[in-house]
Amino acid sequence: MASVTINGVKREIAVWDPGEPLLYVLRGELGLTGAKFGCGLGQCGSCTVLLDDRPARACMVPIGSVANRRVTTIEALGTPEKPDALQAAFIAEQAAQCGYCTSGMIVSARALLRQTPHPTIDQIKEALAGNLCRCGAHTRILKAVMRAAGAP
Numbered sequence: 001m002a003s004v005t006i007n008g009v010k011r012e013i014a015v016w017d018p019g020e021p022l023l024y025v026l027r028g029e030l031g032l033t034g035a036k037f038g039c040g041l042g043q044c045g046s047c048t049v050l051l052d053d054r055p056a057r058a059c060m061v062p063i064g065s066v067a068n069r070r071v072t073t074i075e076a077l078g079t080p081e082k083p084d085a086l087q088a089a090f091i092a093e094q095a096a097q098c099g100y101c102t103s104g105m106i107v108s109a110r111a112l113l114r115q116t117p118h119p120t121i122d123q124i125k126e127a128l129a130g131n132l133c134r135c136g137a138h139t140r141i142l143k144a145v146m147r148a149a150g151a152p
């Protein structure tokens with residue numbers, strides 16, 4: 001068993017295989033399907049979660065390594081009825097097409113805005129460089145993060 005705080009709640013997770021990706025546990029065992037499986041190789045960012053407040057690729061994090069750590073997924077940020085400011089900015093800027101990359105983008109951007117509330121466009125680009133959007137919505141995604149940061 002591993003004791004892990006997930007979205008603010010301490011959970012005891014049965015660890016059958018310490019090498020199993022955190023993403024599989026979140027999606028398959030805990031029903032937290034916001035983080036998406038894209039490449040499974042740490043290269044697309046669709047599975048991004050926060051591990052102790054830092055962005056991490058959940059497909060590359062072994063469940064055996066997260067004992068006594070904090071995991072935050074997109075589900076902890078807001079709800080469809082009550083999106084947080086960043087999610088509301090994504091909606092306002094229509095910053096998604098298929099939406100597959102969206103939760104990873106938002107989680108990465110959330111980490112940036114916590115650390116740097118008023119980032120420059122270059123800082124946003126750098127923070128989101130590991131998050132790929134196959135639909136080419138990058139321009140709108142950048143606008144959404146700028147909007148959430150209160151940029152003019």
Ligand code: FES
Binds near residue numbers: 037042043044
């Ligand atoms: S699915 Fe994890 S980085 Fe692509």
Ligand code: FES
Binds near residue numbers: 099101133
């Ligand atoms: S909106 Fe489709 S991958 Fe980004």
